[in-house]
Amino acid sequence: MMSAVKKIAVLTSGGDSQGMNAAIRAVVRTALFNGLEVFGVQRGYQGLLNDDMRQMDLRSVGDIIQRGGTVLQSARCKEFTTPEGQQKGAEILRARGIDGLIVIGGDGSYQGANKLSKLGIKTMGLPGTIDNDISFTDYTIGFDTAVGVVVDAVNKLRDTMSSHERSSVVEVMGRHCGDIALFAGLASGAESILVPEVPFNLDDVAERMRHNFEAGKRHSIVLVAEGVGKGEDICNGIIERCPTVEPRVTVLGHIQRGGSPTPFDRILASRLGDFAVQQLMSGVSGKGCGIINGELVATDIDLVVNTKKEFNMELYELATRLSQ
Ligand SMILES: Nc1ncnc2c1ncn2[C@@H]1O[C@H](COP(=O)(O)OP(=O)(O)O)[C@@H](O)[C@H]1O
Numbered sequence: 001m002m003s004a005v006k007k008i009a010v011l012t013s014g015g016d017s018q019g020m021n022a023a024i025r026a027v028v029r030t031a032l033f034n035g036l037e038v039f040g041v042q043r044g045y046q047g048l049l050n051d052d053m054r055q056m057d058l059r060s061v062g063d064i065i066q067r068g069g070t071v072l073q074s075a076r077c078k079e080f081t082t083p084e085g086q087q088k089g090a091e092i093l094r095a096r097g098i099d100g101l102i103v104i105g106g107d108g109s110y111q112g113a114n115k116l117s118k119l120g121i122k123t124m125g126l127p128g129t130i131d132n133d134i135s136f137t138d139y140t141i142g143f144d145t146a147v148g149v150v151v152d153a154v155n156k157l158r159d160t161m162s163s164h165e166r167s168s169v170v171e172v173m174g175r176h177c178g179d180i181a182l183f184a185g186l187a188s189g190a191e192s193i194l195v196p197e198v199p200f201n202l203d204d205v206a207e208r209m210r211h212n213f214e215a216g217k218r219h220s221i222v223l224v225a226e227g228v229g230k231g232e233d234i235c236n237g238i239i240e241r242c243p244t245v246e247p248r249v250t251v252l253g254h255i256q257r258g259g260s261p262t263p264f265d266r267i268l269a270s271r272l273g274d275f276a277v278q279q280l281m282s283g284v285s286g287k288g289c290g291i292i293n294g295e296l297v298a299t300d301i302d303l304v305v306n307t308k309k310e311f312n313m314e315l316y317e318l319a320t321r322l323s324q
């Protein structure tokens, strides 16, 4: 089969996520196996605007499937959010004869990919962010690993909180999306999960904690997605309402973005990276790639960036029921 693209490039952008390396590896190796030339752009859109890219070979992506971070580095680039910046990026790709670009990143990076696509660059998005905030995919690359980090931390907090009959307020990442808090909360048995998608009342949260201790629980865990505010403020609010539950706050921060990706993330990244290249080769572009019910899908990137990811209320209610 004739490929619709001959020379492609790949970049990682925005907050990094575990599994980006596995995705780069899959893109590079699938491209090479199919006789394409492939370039790695350093530092996301910033590197694109600096024309900072190198040709990749099979060994360029050796020994990285198990590593967190991204060998291509990542960046946030203000210039690229301007029409002039986007035009410049498209021209640099054209000048090099690159006829396809794969962007691995989150919702912001997808916005940039959409702009390039509208400028005529054959672009594909791969969902690489711990936030799980991209629509038309059940999971983003890195989310599973980040949830694992949070669950591991909550396990540890439980030990010490139980000994002292205290409660824990744990702030987790997720810019505007409560998925890390939701999934980690369900998996760790958190008593309250505070997310931007569901309104809550701090009086009820504090009352629930008080009741839990009265009912014989020895600890209480509140998971707070950063999108609802600072864990410290939530903790102070609980102390004002019910000091006897003795809350202590823990902010997990960038720990959540590090570490070796889980097998789930490595497999997801490998499948999606391969899929994106195959799609470009068969003439498809301007899509965001994802996985829905186990099936790989490519959805118009314009639709992806303009659709808010649906929050899973069923899981939220299940977590609430089971943690009583
Ligand atoms: N509306 C936009 N138009 C063009 N580029 C954008 C837009 N929003 C974000 N970007 C680019 O994508 C980069 C990464 O976005 P960001 O939101 O920080 O991370 P993520 O992609 O992980 O969500 C930004 O620094 C910027 O260069």
Ligand SMILES: O=P(O)(O)OC[C@H]1O[C@](O)(COP(=O)(O)O)[C@@H](O)[C@@H]1O
Binding pocket: 014, 015, 016, 106, 107, 108, 129, 130, 131, 173, 174, 175, 226, 257
């Ligand atoms: O790396 P920074 O600049 O501290 O940003 C932190 C943000 O990055 C994330 O980890 C990923 O978000 P983005 O990919 O949208 O940048 C968020 O969960 C968090 O709010």
Ligand SMILES: [Mg+2]
Binding pocket: 014, 106, 107, 108, 129, 131, 133, 175
């Ligand atoms: Mg984002």
